Amino acid sequence: MVLVLTLLFVGAILLLAETVLPGMIAGILGVLCIIGGVTMGYQEFGATTGNWILLGTIVGLLIGFMLWVKYFPSSRFGRLYASDGVVGDIGTERPELVGQSGVAHTALRPAGVAVIGGQRVDVVAEGALIERGDNVRVIAVEGMRVVVRKA
Numbered sequence: 001m002v003l004v005l006t007l008l009f010v011g012a013i014l015l016l017a018e019t020v021l022p023g024m025i026a027g028i029l030g031v032l033c034i035i036g037g038v039t040m041g042y043q044e045f046g047a048t049t050g051n052w053i054l055l056g057t058i059v060g061l062l063i064g065f066m067l068w069v070k071y072f073p074s075s076r077f078g079r080l081y082a083s084d085g086v087v088g089d090i091g092t093e094r095p096e097l098v099g100q101s102g103v104a105h106t107a108l109r110p111a112g113v114a115v116i117g118g119q120r121v122d123v124v125a126e127g128a129l130i131e132r133g134d135n136v137r138v139i140a141v142e143g144m145r146v147v148v149r150k151a
């Protein structure tokens with residue numbers, strides 16, 4: 001009985017360790033330990049007790065998995081492995097520029113640089129060429145693209 005319980009316990013611990021260890025080695029060893037524990041239960045105690053051991057193992061693994069899914073991601077240890085960043089967001093949208101005025105730092109043909117609010121900003125001119133030193137006003141921000149018009 002001690003060997004059966006030891007194999008089941010070690011298998012569960014190895015499956016839990018697979019969460020943070022790379023390579024699937026701990027997970028495979030954990031599954032093999034659990035299978036070995038259930039098999040040893042059938043050999044030592046017969047079919048009836050073996051079935052109860054199998055049923056208890058399956059129920060225990062399901063409950064353990066549900067608890068892991070519920071609590072691990074929000075735990076302090078789980079947050080080490082989770083990213084809070086947004087995929088694909090490069091943080092370049094600047095809606096606060098809409099309506100602000102500035103000066104063309106380079107000739108805008110149609111793209112160039114303008115100084116808006118004391119910062120150099122890559123801009124695109126709407127319409128015709130805007131010469132260096134002309135006043136410009138931001139009329140739209142479309143992702144990374146800041147559209148200006150001659151003021």
